[in-house]
Amino acid sequence: MMYDNKSFLKSCALFLLLIGIGISLQAQTVLQTDYFKITIDGRGYITSMLNITKKPFREFSPADKPSPLMTLYNAKKRVYSYPDKAVYSKTEKIITVAYSNGSSARIRIEPHTKYFKMKLLSLTNSQDIEAIQWGSYHTNITNLMGEIIGVSRDTSESVNFAIGMMALNDNTLGGTADIQGDAAPFQYIIHSPDANRFPLPNHLHEGQVFTLGGNGISDVAFYAHKEPYYRILYGNAAEVDKNGRISITYQSRDRRGQREVYYSLIPNMPSNKPNHLQVQPLPGVDYIGSAIAFYGSPDSTALMDVVQNIVKMEGLPYPTVNGKWIKDPAAYVPDVLTEGGLYDKMIDYTHQLGFKAISLYDQAFLRPDRGNKGYLDGKNFENKPLKLTSGNLSHKEYGDLAKKYNIVIGRTPITNSLAPGTLDASPVPSDSLWYQQKRLLAKEINATDTIILVDDPTYLDEIGSWQGHVKSLNIIKIGKELIHYLGVSDTKPYRLLNVKRGYWKTTASAHKAMDTLYKLQVTIDYGYDGLIPNMQLQDKIAEYYADVCYLNGLGYYDFDGQEFLFNNGHGYYSTKRFFGKMFAKAKQHGIPDIRFTGATLSEGSWHYQSIWNVGGGKNLYDAETREWGSETSQGKDLRDVSYANYFPVGMGGNFPITEKSTVEEYEHIQAMAVGTGATYSLKLNQKNVESCPQKDQIFKVIRTWENARAANAFPRWIKQHLVDPTQSFRLEELDVNTWNLYRVNNKTSSKQLLAKLTRAKGY
Numbered sequence: 001m002m003y004d005n006k007s008f009l010k011s012c013a014l015f016l017l018l019i020g021i022g023i024s025l026q027a028q029t030v031l032q033t034d035y036f037k038i039t040i041d042g043r044g045y046i047t048s049m050l051n052i053t054k055k056p057f058r059e060f061s062p063a064d065k066p067s068p069l070m071t072l073y074n075a076k077k078r079v080y081s082y083p084d085k086a087v088y089s090k091t092e093k094i095i096t097v098a099y100s101n102g103s104s105a106r107i108r109i110e111p112h113t114k115y116f117k118m119k120l121l122s123l124t125n126s127q128d129i130e131a132i133q134w135g136s137y138h139t140n141i142t143n144l145m146g147e148i149i150g151v152s153r154d155t156s157e158s159v160n161f162a163i164g165m166m167a168l169n170d171n172t173l174g175g176t177a178d179i180q181g182d183a184a185p186f187q188y189i190i191h192s193p194d195a196n197r198f199p200l201p202n203h204l205h206e207g208q209v210f211t212l213g214g215n216g217i218s219d220v221a222f223y224a225h226k227e228p229y230y231r232i233l234y235g236n237a238a239e240v241d242k243n244g245r246i247s248i249t250y251q252s253r254d255r256r257g258q259r260e261v262y263y264s265l266i267p268n269m270p271s272n273k274p275n276h277l278q279v280q281p282l283p284g285v286d287y288i289g290s291a292i293a294f295y296g297s298p299d300s301t302a303l304m305d306v307v308q309n310i311v312k313m314e315g316l317p318y319p320t321v322n323g324k325w326i327k328d329p330a331a332y333v334p335d336v337l338t339e340g341g342l343y344d345k346m347i348d349y350t351h352q353l354g355f356k357a358i359s360l361y362d363q364a365f366l367r368p369d370r371g372n373k374g375y376l377d378g379k380n381f382e383n384k385p386l387k388l389t390s391g392n393l394s395h396k397e398y399g400d401l402a403k404k405y406n407i408v409i410g411r412t413p414i415t416n417s418l419a420p421g422t423l424d425a426s427p428v429p430s431d432s433l434w435y436q437q438k439r440l441l442a443k444e445i446n447a448t449d450t451i452i453l454v455d456d457p458t459y460l461d462e463i464g465s466w467q468g469h470v471k472s473l474n475i476i477k478i479g480k481e482l483i484h485y486l487g488v489s490d491t492k493p494y495r496l497l498n499v500k501r502g503y504w505k506t507t508a509s510a511h512k513a514m515d516t517l518y519k520l521q522v523t524i525d526y527g528y529d530g531l532i533p534n535m536q537l538q539d540k541i542a543e544y545y546a547d548v549c550y551l552n553g554l555g556y557y558d559f560d561g562q563e564f565l566f567n568n569g570h571g572y573y574s575t576k577r578f579f580g581k582m583f584a585k586a587k588q589h590g591i592p593d594i595r596f597t598g599a600t601l602s603e604g605s606w607h608y609q610s611i612w613n614v615g616g617g618k619n620l621y622d623a624e625t626r627e628w629g630s631e632t633s634q635g636k637d638l639r640d641v642s643y644a645n646y647f648p649v650g651m652g653g654n655f656p657i658t659e660k661s662t663v664e665e666y667e668h669i670q671a672m673a674v675g676t677g678a679t680y681s682l683k684l685n686q687k688n689v690e691s692c693p694q695k696d697q698i699f700k701v702i703r704t705w706e707n708a709r710a711a712n713a714f715p716r717w718i719k720q721h722l723v724d725p726t727q728s729f730r731l732e733e734l735d736v737n738t739w740n741l742y743r744v745n746n747k748t749s750s751k752q753l754l755a756k757l758t759r760a761k762g763y
Contacts, residue, residue, distance in 0.1 A: 010758045015170045029088040036296030044097040065138040071284045073177035075130035115295035131177035133410025136247040145246045146335035146645040150237030162299040168291035173572040174237030174603030177251040182571025183262035184236035192229040206244040216269035223634035232637040255282040255398035264466035276459040279569035291745035303646045317607035319593035330647045330712035337361045337681035352699040354706040357556040366413040371423035399553020410556025417523045417530030426504035432537035435518040447508045448500040457494040471524040482506045532567045542578045546585035559598035575604025613681045616653030626725035651680035659691040670705035671729045675722025712760035
């Protein structure tokens with residue numbers, strides 16, 4: 001027999017190639033849910049993300065950007081370590097990943113029907129690793145980026161797919177590990193949600209970052225770009241690259257040790273430049289055990305089918321209103337916001353409207369003062385701040401009246417800002433206040449000395465907090481005395497300048513050399529003046545708010561200054577912990593889930609927060625011009641953020657009923673609210689409402705739309721019509737389960753039946 005040497009060599013080469021392919025295929029791990037299939041290669045990178053709900057299967061993993069399953073972050077060197085090798089045990093459902101720095105991680109990956117659960121079990125050689133990072137997981141989706149909860153969404157009819165992550169424990173946060181203070185900068189990024197409809201001008205490119213508008217102090221002026229490709233950011237759990245492709249990321253940090261951050265929520269503005277901030281060590285709070293849910297599913301059903309499933313299966317916070325999850329679009333409902341200080345008919349108005357909460361917005365700020373033990377009006381409810389012509393009432397008395405109609409009342413607190421004159425601030429400040437810096441008193445002082453020498457001047461020249469750098473809040477604490485100062489000398493002996501003793505009516509006293517001096521972390525002025533608590537005191541304040549609800553019949557809060565929860569340097573973890581403590585204490589009291597809005601929205605508050613009705617008027621939605629923010633871009637900006645993150649859009653405090661109000665206005669307002677998935681706080685001044693000839697018809701119109709919304713009667717295709725501001729609609733209720741929706745011709749007032757709507761099953 002004759003052998004062809006060339007053929008033999010080719011055969012050998014083919015054999016070796018097949019062996020190599022076999023090894024490669026063996027090294028790959030393929031996992032899937034009902035909707036989503038992923039492939040993890042032998043290095044520990046996700047190389048394929050497939051939509052398996054329809055053929056041909058669409059690939060969402062960019063060929064040029066495989067996604068590391070998990071990366072490690074050295075904060076001191078500011079460098080990441082990436083996977084080198086990965087081995088998956090199908091029986092144990094554990095993947096072992098080796099890293100470039102010599103670390104080895106054991107990660108459990110459990111495929112569920114609708115998501116993958118990933119949990120870090122252990123990590124070796126971790127002494128220099130401050131944080132671990134899930135991802136970033138890169139996609140080729142270029143449509144909507146949900147930067148708060150970490151989701152990339154293609155909402156088009158042809159693709160209709162979303163890929164996202166969700167934290168399964170409090171110390172796993174949306175965002176990247178390198179973010180200072182665990183709260184991403186508040187800024188604009190350039191991203192077009194549709195390059196064909198909204199092409200970028202030549203001078204802009206995808207991923208380009210811009211600062212906010214205004215002077216950095218007026219929050220209305222922040223919103224300064226009406227162009228659809230200026231996307232305001234409230235997190236960085238989703239980011240875009242130069243091609244507009246969206247990546248998603250979560251991280252978890254070791255909070256047990258001493259660390260310092262250089263933090264500002266708005267770092268690119270002179271009035272909000274970063275400050276150096278010591279971060280409180282939290283024993284037992286580590287990244288071991290960090291867990292996420294990773295999912296891919298049709299976008300149109302992702303929220304109610306997949307995200308809700310994750311929340312319920314993993315025991316995440318699940319607040320409800322009227323028996324429905326607060327994230328269910330059928331549970332979105334506006335609230336009443338009071339003006340004018342007269343409450344005779346507010347409960348009746350709210351009941352007629354079908355709303356469930358009254359925000360007593362014309363009352364003063366509610367400051368957390370544990371000195372009153374939660375009793376807003378005295379222990380016997382002897383104070384009567386709520387005015388009625390029939391006789392003034394306490395919160396408790398008014399809350400009891402509202403409760404008969406399944407309505408709650410609420411107030412606007414300054415979240416965790418400890419104001420002067422409150423128990424924990426002054427005249428006897430708590431020892432549980434948090435600080436930017438800790439120094440030593442270099443020389444003893446008596447009660448009148450203004451020459452205060454310190455051992456180390458580093459960073460003591462920084463003014464106030466990062467927010468506005470308020471000079472009146474440049475405060476140090478020694479013992480039980482607060483001292484105001486401005487500046488520190490450049491040369492030894494280092495002394496504080498412009499000293500005022502016994503600040504905020506504290507008692508000036510003598511202090512010994514080597515006593516500890518704390519430069520306190522503070523808030524801002526404009527009535528928000530206050531000190532920031534440490535984590536344990538903040539826990540108590542969170543519980544205090546639940547006590548206030550229980551004792552005074554409240555069930556709603558508008559947390560102004562909500563961003564102050566970031567001021568201790570723990571960012572979204574601090575926020576989760578705060579609201580978790582508040583909800584847990586409310587549960588102990590046996591009261592319903594507290595409904596709340598606030599000054600911001602973050603990954604930390606997403607699960608707990610019902611709505612986001614911040615701001616108002618023509619800055620949010622202008623019903624006359626029918627545009628999202630006619631005076632600023634705030635309406636457009638907050639709409640885009642909320643919608644992209646599966647959260648109810650807010651129209652703010654808006655649409656007051658006056659003598660000139662008409663039924664047609666509120667038909668449009670309700671159509672836009674239902675179509676967009678929006679809520680609002682309806683401004684009601686009793687005197688003005690009573691002056692409106694059409695008030696009863698307006699109430700009926702709003703109630704009709706809200707009844708149909710609660711019945712989940714609006715299909716997706718109808719909502720696409722409702723958000724078109726050029727169209728007008730009328731909704732008529734036939735019975736409790738059926739409605740006729742008409743399109744109205746504004747010129748002729750004629751109407752044409754668009755659809756017959758019916759109550760959805762289960763609603």
